[in-house]
Amino acid sequence: MANVTIYPEHRDILDALISTGKTSSVAAATRTGPFTAQRDAYVFAASIALALGAPQAEVDMPRSRKEITTIRDSVFLGADGAEALTSTISFIEEYADESTNDGLSRQLHSLAEDSLQDRLTLLDRYAYAGFEWLKQNQGDESSVRDLILTTLNEVSCVESAPTNTAEVHDPLLEMLI
Amino acid sequence: MKFVSLDLHNWRSFHGHNRVDFATEEDRPVTLLLGPNGSGKTALLNAFTWALYGKFTEGFDYHDHLVNIEAIAADSNAQASVELVFLHESDEFRVKRTTDARRQASEGGTELVVTKNGVRATEDDVHRILPPALKDLFFFPAESFSTASVLKGESPGDGTSFDIGTAIRAMLSGDVYENAIADLREAMNSNALKPPMNYRDETVETARRAYEQALAELHASDERRESLPALTAQARESALKAKKEAERYNPDEMRKWENRYKELDHSVGEAEQIVSRVNSAYTELARRSHMHFAQCAVATAIARLDLAETAGLMPPRIHQHVLAKTLAKQTCLLCGEHLTEAGVARVSNLYARVADAEVAIRGVEIRTRLKQHLALLANELSSLREEVTELATLLGVDIPDASSDMKILASVIRTCLDVADRVLTQARREFEDFVAASDIDMPADGQNPVEIAMVKQALVDQLESELEKIDDLIVELKGRAQRQFADYEKKSGKTREYARKTRAISILLESMEYFEEARKGLERFGREDFEKAINTTYSDLVNKEFNIVVGSDFSIRVLVAGTTDRLPLSQSEKVLLLIAFLGAIARLAPHYEKIARLGDQLRDTGGVETSQKHGFPVVLDAPTSPLDDEYEIEVVSALPHLLPQVIVPVSAKSVDVWARISKHVGAAYVMELTSKNATNRTVRWNGKDFTYSTQDDDVAPARTRITRIS
Numbered sequence: 001m002a003n004v005t006i007y008p009e010h011r012d013i014l015d016a017l018i019s020t021g022k023t024s025s026v027a028a029a030t031r032t033g034p035f036t037a038q039r040d041a042y043v044f045a046a047s048i049a050l051a052l053g054a055p056q057a058e059v060d061m062p063r064s065r066k067e068i069t070t071i072r073d074s075v076f077l078g079a080d081g082a083e084a085l086t087s088t089i090s091f092i093e094e095y096a097d098e099s100t101n102d103g104l105s106r107q108l109h110s111l112a113e114d115s116l117q118d119r120l121t122l123l124d125r126y127a128y129a130g131f132e133w134l135k136q137n138q139g140d141e142s143s144v145r146d147l148i149l150t151t152l153n154e155v156s157c158v159e160s161a162p163t164n165t166a167e168v169h170d171p172l173l174e175m176l177i
Numbered sequence: 178m179k180f181v182s183l184d185l186h187n188w189r190s191f192h193g194h195n196r197v198d199f200a201t202e203e204d205r206p207v208t209l210l211l212g213p214n215g216s217g218k219t220a221l222l223n224a225f226t227w228a229l230y231g232k233f234t235e236g237f238d239y240h241d242h243l244v245n246i247e248a249i250a251a252d253s254n255a256q257a258s259v260e261l262v263f264l265h266e267s268d269e270f271r272v273k274r275t276t277d278a279r280r281q282a283s284e285g286g287t288e289l290v291v292t293k294n295g296v297r298a299t300e301d302d303v304h305r306i307l308p309p310a311l312k313d314l315f316f317f318p319a320e321s322f323s324t325a326s327v328l329k330g331e332s333p334g335d336g337t338s339f340d341i342g343t344a345i346r347a348m349l350s351g352d353v354y355e356n357a358i359a360d361l362r363e364a365m366n367s368n369a370l371k372p373p374m375n376y377r378d379e380t381v382e383t384a385r386r387a388y389e390q391a392l393a394e395l396h397a398s399d400e401r402r403e404s405l406p407a408l409t410a411q412a413r414e415s416a417l418k419a420k421k422e423a424e425r426y427n428p429d430e431m432r433k434w435e436n437r438y439k440e441l442d443h444s445v446g447e448a449e450q451i452v453s454r455v456n457s458a459y460t461e462l463a464r465r466s467h468m469h470f471a472q473c474a475v476a477t478a479i480a481r482l483d484l485a486e487t488a489g490l491m492p493p494r495i496h497q498h499v500l501a502k503t504l505a506k507q508t509c510l511l512c513g514e515h516l517t518e519a520g521v522a523r524v525s526n527l528y529a530r531v532a533d534a535e536v537a538i539r540g541v542e543i544r545t546r547l548k549q550h551l552a553l554l555a556n557e558l559s560s561l562r563e564e565v566t567e568l569a570t571l572l573g574v575d576i577p578d579a580s581s582d583m584k585i586l587a588s589v590i591r592t593c594l595d596v597a598d599r600v601l602t603q604a605r606r607e608f609e610d611f612v613a614a615s616d617i618d619m620p621a622d623g624q625n626p627v628e629i630a631m632v633k634q635a636l637v638d639q640l641e642s643e644l645e646k647i648d649d650l651i652v653e654l655k656g657r658a659q660r661q662f663a664d665y666e667k668k669s670g671k672t673r674e675y676a677r678k679t680r681a682i683s684i685l686l687e688s689m690e691y692f693e694e695a696r697k698g699l700e701r702f703g704r705e706d707f708e709k710a711i712n713t714t715y716s717d718l719v720n721k722e723f724n725i726v727v728g729s730d731f732s733i734r735v736l737v738a739g740t741t742d743r744l745p746l747s748q749s750e751k752v753l754l755l756i757a758f759l760g761a762i763a764r765l766a767p768h769y770e771k772i773a774r775l776g777d778q779l780r781d782t783g784g785v786e787t788s789q790k791h792g793f794p795v796v797l798d799a800p801t802s803p804l805d806d807e808y809e810i811e812v813v814s815a816l817p818h819l820l821p822q823v824i825v826p827v828s829a830k831s832v833d834v835w836a837r838i839s840k841h842v843g844a845a846y847v848m849e850l851t852s853k854n855a856t857n858r859t860v861r862w863n864g865k866d867f868t869y870s871t872q873d874d875d876v877a878p879a880r881t882r883i884t885r886i887s
Contacts, residue, residue: 034463044463047470081467084475084550087543091478104485111539145594148463152587157473170489 002117004042004076005124008067010131016144017041017134033144039071039079045130046085046123050092051157055125056132073116087111089123092160100168178306178767178793179822181262181269185883187245188257189220190850195883199824200843203790206822207841210883211829211860212848213870217881218826219318221848222798226316228259228274230309231287234318234798241282246878249278257281265306268293272303306770307793310347314762316796341731342406344762345703346696348769349778354696361689362396370678381675384668388661395654402647406731409640416633423630435625441608448601451571455593458564462586465561468554469583475547482544493537500528558583565589572596648729662686695779702783704731706768710761710787717789718753718760718815725754733758749808753815756800760819764792794822801831809834817841829860829869839863845887852879862886 006014017033018041035041049055077083090110094103110119133155134147141147180199185191200208212218223237233240248255260273271292280286291298307315346352364370366389485491503510503524516524562577565586569576574596577589666683669675708727715725722738735744735754746754764787772781800816801809813834816823827835829847839845845862851871858870867886 034460040464043467044470047467050474051470080464081471081550084547085467085471087547088471088474088478091481092474100484101488104481104488104490107481108485108490108536108540109533111543112533112536145459146591148466149459149587149591152462152466152469152584155470156584157470159473160477168484168488170487 002073002120003070004039004073004120004127006038006042006069006071006131007062007128008069009062010045010128010135011069013131013135013138014038014041014069016138017044034148037079038069039076039082042071042076042127043079043081043085045134046127047081047130048133048151048155049126049129050085050088051155052129052133053092053158053160054129055122056128058125061125061128073120076120086116086119086123089119089126093122104168178263178265178770180794180824181264182260183221183224183262184258184260185221185224186258186260187248187255188224188259189239189243189245190215190217190879190881191220191883192245192247192880193882195881197846197883198844198885199794199822201822202843203821205817205841205843206820207817207838207843208822208824209835209842209845210824210826210848211832211835211845211862211869211886212826212881213829213850213855213858215852215855215879216848216850216869218828218848219798221826222316222318222796224259225261225796226312228261228272229303229307230312231274231289232309232312234313234316236318243276243281244278247880253278269295270298270303270306305350305773308344308347310344311762311766314344314759314795315766315793316798317759317800318798341707341762342700342703345707345765345769346699348762348766348773349699349703349782350773351696351699351703351778354692354699357692358689358696361685361692365392365682365685365689370682378668378671381665381668381671384661384665388658388665391654391658391661395651395658398647398651398654401643402651405640405644405647409637409644412633412637412640416630416637419626419630419633423626426626428627432625432627435628437611441604441611444604445601445608448597448604451568452594452597452601454564455568455572455590455597458561458568459590459594461564462561462583462590465554465557466583466587468550468557472551472554475550479544479547479551482540482547485540491537491540493534495527496534497528500524504528558586561586565593568593568597572600699778699782704729705783706765706785706787707731707761710765710785711757713787714760714764714789714819715754715757717818718757719750721750747808747811748804749811752800752804752808752812756797756812756816756819759795759797760792761787763795763820764788766793767791789818790821792820792822794824795820796824796826798825799827800825801834802828806834810837813838829858832860832862836862839887842887844885847884847886849882849884850879851876851882853877855879 015033018035018038019033033041035044077086090107098106109115134151137150137154138147141150179201181201182199183197185195185197187193188195197208197210200206210218210221219234219237220239223233226232226234227243244255244257248257254277256275256277258273258275260271262269262271264270271290273290274287275290276287289300291300291303293302346355482491499510503516504521507516507521508514509516509520561583562579562581566576568574569589569592572593574589574592577585581589662679662683666676666679669679704727708725711727711733712725715723721744723744724736724738726734726736728734733754735746736742737744765785768785768787768791769782772778772785797816801812804812809831813831814837816825817838826848835842839862847860847862847867847869849867849869849871851873853872853874853876855870855872857868857872859866860869861867863886865886867884
């Protein structure tokens with residue numbers, strides 16, 4: 001069983017992003033946060049870092065598991081956009097010492113079911129960075145609503161550099177030649 | 178029947194024991210109780226109704242605070258009791274009701290002891306003489322109830338909700354006929370008179386159902402006729418109050434004010450709706466923003482998967498197991514051809530580049546989903562753009578162009594939020610300022626009292642029209658029911674058992690007819706008795722030529738004698754008409770009680786002659802309070818001629834008027850109020866001063882003591 005993790009230092013910003021379960025009116029939801037569940041806030045945070053192309057460095061991730069919040073994969077993957085993020089994450093990282101063919105093969109293999117935890121661990125680094133970004137900018141805003149609107153205004157997604165496709169070809173073609 | 182005494186023990190503000198001995202002499206029928214405001218005049222009236230019926234008069238709000246507060250402070254289990262002694266014929270009745278501090282608020286938290294000539298009797302023995310239906314007539318809360326309304330109305334029925342028909346039937350024990358009719362109706366509907374379960378003839382069944390339907394309609398109309406007079410009286414009272422309220426306002430100004438009120442209220446509602454819509458758009462945007470942020474990464478992933486396809490990693494065109502076995506056997510698994518050395522090299526090369534088949538399939542699936550994800554983003558964006566464009570148009574904000582992404586939409590939504598908040602604040606301020614404006618006289622709830630009065634009057638008109646037509650309707654329904662029954666009876670003659678049952682129903686119907694006629698007769702003769710009684714009573718009170726006509730619904734019109742013209746009445750004459758109305762019932766009461774006791778309803782009702790010498794007592798709580806001085810004198814002077822016994826709690830400030838009839842006052846009391854908020858005041862009666870209000874800082878809450886002064 002795999003899961004995603006939210007760290008205790010992000011508990012406050014997580015709470016701010018989530019409306020209390022009892023608020024049924026839209027007005028009340030805007031006072032507390034637009035999301036209805038932790039998993040939705042997690043997806044939101046991870047997507048910010050994905051847009052920025054800046055996950056938390058692996059070495060800077062907290063080592064302590066104390067007071068962490070975990071969300072089971074079966075629950076998390078039910079969130080709107082969670083599955084797309086979890087798949088997309090496989091294709092973000094490219095290694096300098098790796099050929100394009102090897103890189104593609106590795107990325108494709110990382111989609112396998114038994115690699116889910118690795119992908120979610122990678123996603124945790126993005127979510128961590130996203131929460132950090134929100135936490136740092138929260139002080140400048142008067143409400144969660146302003147924070148989210150500012151985030152939309154300031155964060156633009158980074159387009160990745162085009163891959164050199166010259167060396168990529170179908171081996172079947174060689175067999176036909 | 179005459180009241181002898183009333184003993185109060187810790188009842189409301191009457192701390193400790195207080196007693197009133199009522200005047201019983203024929204030429205001095207009035208018992209006067211003089212008290213300042215707050216001394217408990219209405220509480221005294223309610224001591225009668227509580228003791229006799231366990232109920233209170235309209236407007237008395239202290240149902241669960243009956244035990245004196247000072248007594249409770251001294252003893253948390255303190256008791257309160259009221260004992261009423263009265264004489265009827267030659268019998269002495271004692272009715273004592275008790276409660277205590279713990280039980281006073283609970284339903285049924287009282288104990289009642291009734292004795293007749295010292296022997297235990299029941300509540301029913303008392304209610305046969307003083308039926309509960311007459312509570313509001315014998316114990317009349319004039320001050321809080323309706324004297325003021327009567328002054329505005331056309332007749333004593335206006336502004337009151339008396340149901341005289343019910344009162345008369347109650348006095349005559351006429352409800353036995355109603356009960357008999359109800360029992361017969363139940364018997365007719367019993368299963369015993371229904372067709373046997375194993376017998377089903379469609380023709381007979383149809384006839385039976387048609388008859389039962391007709392009977393049900395008749396029954397419903399009968400019940401409606403019973404309830405209509407009371408409903409109409411209540412509606413009249415409510416309409417009169419609404420009319421009085423409406424008269425405080427100028428209808429034209431009111432309409433203008435109401436239109437403006439609705440307009441501003443509507444603006445607030447609209448602004449709230451827009452704020453809510455903008456907030457919804459923001460929430461939707463926030464919830465979908467992850468798609469905006471992730472779109473580049475998703476596009477990259479799709480490009481990588483496309484590249485993987487170019488690299489032959491997907492889709493799985495040759496399964497790696499086929500290649501593995503081909504290499505192991507050195508023979509092509511597909512065509513059976515032996516592999517050459519070059520062939521082995523090429524297949525080995527291929528094997529190294531072909532991905533795991535399951536992973537390849539997954540790659541294809543994921544690429545499809547990611548493409549769908551991007552398509553969904555386009556759809557969501559388009560629908561958000563549409564909503565934001567609509568909101569921006571409504572609020573006069575720059576409209577986003579057709580290619581706007583979420584970043585631009587967020588910026589427009591932020592502006593919309595600011596503008597919508599400002600619009601709402603402005604609308605609320607305008608509405609509040611308008612409501613708070615003191616230069617317009619208007620009701621606080623924003624409802625137009627003129628319109629309310631019109632609606633209530635329309636209801637009265639509707640009920641009166643229904644009342645006018647209901648007798649004809651019932652005759653028609655009765656005819657229909659009889660025809661349907663005849664048809665049913667005829668068709669049911671096919672079997673003996675069936676015919677026997679319809680015959681039984683026929684007998685029950687005849688019996689019911691008899692009781693209905695008896696009830697109607699009682700009501701008609703009762704109305705005649707009441708008309709005679711009210712004419713006699715009013716003539717004892719007013720020196721004027723008149724003719725009072727009582728309608729079939731017990732409505733009253735006062736006509737100039739010998740004509741059909743309405744007689745204009747002064748304030749005092751209107752109040753005296755109301756008092757005559759109560760007096761007529763009280764004068765009829767002893768006659769009707771005797772008729773009911775002897776079972777002579779059908780023989781003697783309609784021939785009753787009443788006079789001031791015979792009648793039950795009435796308790797009138799402050800009957801003259803809304804009157805001007807000159808009219809007050811007329812009413813007070815007439816009261817000794819009403820009944821053999823009249824009990825009147827009144828304000829001590831009117832004492833001079835009451836002093837004019839002192840020779841008719843058999844007993845006078847002062848209800849002395851002591852409290853820290855009272856002022857020291859005295860009242861002069863028969864040349865002597867008596868304290869009726871005392872200031873005392875140590876007495877809280879207020880305390881009342883009843884003292885006889887003559």
